[in-house]
Amino acid sequence: MNNIQLNEKTNVMHSYKCDNEVENVAEANLYRDIFPYTEIPKVVFDNKNIPMNMPKDVWITDTTFRDGQQSMSPFTVEQILTIFDYLHKLDNGSGIIRQSEFFLYTEKDREAVEKCIERGYEFPQITAWIRANKEDFKLVKNMNIKETGILMSCSDYHIFKKLNLTRQQAMEKYLEIAEEALANGIIPRCHLEDITRADYFGFVVPLVRRLMELSAKANMPVKIRACDTLGLGVCHDGAALPRSVKQIMHGFTHYCNVPSEWIEWHGHNDFYSVVPNSTTAWLYGCAGISSTLLGIGERTGNCPLEAMIVEYGQLKGSIKNMDLTVLTDIATLFEKDLGYQIPHKTPFVGSDFNVTKAGIHADGILKDEEIYNIFDTGKILNRPVVVAVNEYSGLAGIAAWINTFFRLTDDKKINKRDPRVITVKEWVDEQYADGRTSVIGNDELEKIVKLTFEELSDDKKVEVIDYKVCKSKRGTFRSVQDKNLETSKR
Incomplete structure (x- = not known):
């Protein structure tokens, strides 16, 4: 169902998709014409003209201690604290490195978070990550953390094949845990896993619209993190869903009325596109870009935090008062203390980059x-x-x-x-x-x-x-x- 409303940003009439009901299909939509699996994925174009819509204020979030750490030997508490100190020095009060995300599952994880909290830094803010169940949620409550990421897999690959649920069952499960977070005064950050293989209008839009209803009812933010889990996103003009970064971002602000400051992009580098995709997310309505130091992460890694700092400077014309010399200290720490070998030609941090x-x-x-x-x-x-x-x-x-x-x-x-x-x-x-x-x-x-x-x-x-x-x-x-x-x- 569509209706027509005056858009306050553009001051012209727009057509909106307003159906909050999930399309509860009997069989998984795996987009086999786009993702044949036995062949390289296809890029499809529908030539839709998506308007650029960069928020006034954009920033970077860090997931080195969560998504990044999963690809390395576990950090010690002292190593986590040292890296966290470096992130704070790098940000230097600018607020560009807005948040840092932590696991809470082990005693070591919780000890590290407690020590980071004791630092009393304004930036980066400390957030958590949990699976969509109430037992994990207790960990957040006990740590007195104000925001947590919640895994909400949104492609049929995950809903049908991994979770063995229907779309309706998945939506109900996700809404229940988000509602529980809001009831306890904790901001839920909904991680829409595998969004670049998801049925955008059949599942993603209905889910996000329902999450915005919960937000309005609780008078609290509900954040949306779009997770390009396999790095399948593309930023080409006229590219079609489900792979179009531009259409994904535009849909959140246009069809779901999500404020840009509640939207975050989390990309991977499987197809060498993690930086241009992240920059495109900024340009088309997303305020936050999830990243890791040096781009560490499973498979080909996450978006490098240092790359997005430079992208920020190029787009905004300034890095405010950030101290980028700290990046060199961080690179030295990773190589000498953590045993991580940075490829010599890695931009900004590799030994041979200049x-x-x-x-x-x-x-x-x-x-x-x-x-x-x-x-x-x-x-x-x-x-x-x-x-x-x-x-x-x-x-x-x-x-x-x-x-x-x-x-x-x-x-x-x-x-x-x-x-x-x-x-x-x-x-x-x-x-x-x-x-x-x-x-x-x-x-x-x-x-x-x-x-x-x-x-x-x-x-x-x-x-x-x-x-x-x-x-x-x-x-x-x-x-x-x-x-x-x-x-x-x-």
Whole structure:
């Protein structure tokens, strides 16, 4: 059933689907024409024009301790507390990292939450996650947490195959637990699992409209988290449901009258689309984006929190007073303390994300690092641009490495025509002439450069590397076994 009403945002008449009753089908709708399973899923288009509708205020939520932790060895209480402290420092009072989500199932989980609560931080706010049953709900009440996520699987894959329920039975179950939360003064955040394979108008819209009725009756928010569980969402113009992120977001605000500040998107990266899908959710009516630090999570992972911080800055023109240098500290913590290996080329946090290896690029950086660096990574992330040295680097690459590694500026910069740069290059060339295939390490170059450039050496006793040394007209690096022996320099 449709009716026509004046839309207060657009000031024109709109047609609304108003049926609150679930379409209680006898058989599961698995959208086999879109998801054949034995083939790659299909992207279908209906060419609907969905208007952009970005909320005035948008933010990021964190699920590192819930969805993210499931993919790693369990964090200790102290590790959770350290990461939580880092999230607070990263947010720096901006409120952009709005909430952090926790499990409550084990004694360790609850101890960690208690210690985080004791910190008394305004941001990130602490929320919980439970399954849709009353026993789990008791955990939230006992911890005195003001908001909890509640699992509400909404595709027929889950309703029929996992829960062995009908759509009507699933809806009644979900409404009952949401009503229980509201009765106890706790905000329910309804996690609509597998929404990108769900019957949007046959189940999702009726469920969300009923949840909004409960909200109005209790005079409390009921939040909606749209979960792209398998990363099937697409952000193309004109893409059709159930995969269209734009139509999912538009439907919540247009057909269900959900305020943007109650809507959250939770994506996965199975099809490499987690960041553009999350950004699209923002642009089309969603205020909150669920994420994890470094994108950790099962299978291909969640939306990286650091990626959405940068997306926020690009869309809003400012990151307020966030301290993005903390991202570098977080990356170090994950690698050194948690044993998590960040792929070297991961944007913003990988060891090589702003490392240049191409000689022609190094020449550009030598002239002005802005030519080949995405932004001032030294200032914003405490990660100065770096030039890696290999057999193709040339004089420009070596000079650029020296300037970036030692952070030389203005008149202190080394020019590629400096004869001492040629000396270092001859040493590099000999490494590869002897069969080396790997990039020259920073530690190796540092020693050679300090031997060659006296002004850069902070100690006359320079540790000598064990490689065969370079002999040239300009200098000799002597190979000595006693690493504490004072080394002469020419």
